[in-house]
Amino acid sequence: MGYDAIRARIAAAAESAGRPAESVRLLAVSKTKPVDAILPLIAAGQRHFGENYVQEAAAKWPALKAAHPDITLSLIGGLQSNKAKAAVQLFDVIASVDRPSLVQALAKAMRSTGRAPRYRIEVNIGEEPQKAGVLPADLPALLALCRAEDLAVDGLMAIPPADADPAPHFAALVQLAHDAGLPEISMGMSGDFEAAIAQGATEVRIGTALFGAR
Numbered sequence: 001m002g003y004d005a006i007r008a009r010i011a012a013a014a015e016s017a018g019r020p021a022e023s024v025r026l027l028a029v030s031k032t033k034p035v036d037a038i039l040p041l042i043a044a045g046q047r048h049f050g051e052n053y054v055q056e057a058a059a060k061w062p063a064l065k066a067a068h069p070d071i072t073l074s075l076i077g078g079l080q081s082n083k084a085k086a087a088v089q090l091f092d093v094i095a096s097v098d099r100p101s102l103v104q105a106l107a108k109a110m111r112s113t114g115r116a117p118r119y120r121i122e123v124n125i126g127e128e129p130q131k132a133g134v135l136p137a138d139l140p141a142l143l144a145l146c147r148a149e150d151l152a153v154d155g156l157m158a159i160p161p162a163d164a165d166p167a168p169h170f171a172a173l174v175q176l177a178h179d180a181g182l183p184e185i186s187m188g189m190s191g192d193f194e195a196a197i198a199q200g201a202t203e204v205r206i207g208t209a210l211f212g213a214r
């Protein structure tokens, strides 16, 4: 599906929810896709991109960001603490903060680089044993630690369980963000972004529907 068609579906879903289209950010998820696949989207005006792997992003993005300083790059994949410094140097948003040891590593990386990205906390909203993300019950403590370490957290991110209706999980994430006073809610992917917008997503993360299968 093309870029314009996805944008039109986002706008229609926002309108159905009584929200302006601009209230939902499209994060184009370009993991595994080469620069040649990304350039047409940049030419079409897309400015928010997401990547999963620090090393891959470090190979693809510095030149693109130098050419287009208004691009924002988000890390949406799991982050190992030993890559915290590289991540802080490259990304504008780190959306996969999920444990105290990573918060400490990011704080140290910010001190040593002088860089200060924005952060989101990844929540294991379906409380699935195999999945990344902080459990909802542990969110307040992790958020307090982020604040104590001067990490600027502006929202939450989650991936709902694969084989269930995502709507109640999206609603639960919205409630958590509301309770924590956080404005940004990153939820919804190629298969469920309209349901996420209906529940209140401020950002949808779309890969396959924009770039084709990986």
Ligand SMILES: *Cc1c(COP(=O)(O)O)cnc(C)c1O
Pocket (backbone or CB within 6 Å): 029, 031, 052, 076, 077, 159, 189, 190, 191, 205, 206, 207, 208, 209
């Ligand atoms: C890969 C990925 C996406 C995009 O998924 P699609 O189904 O390809 O749209 C969104 N969010 C995260 C965290 C991802 O890892």
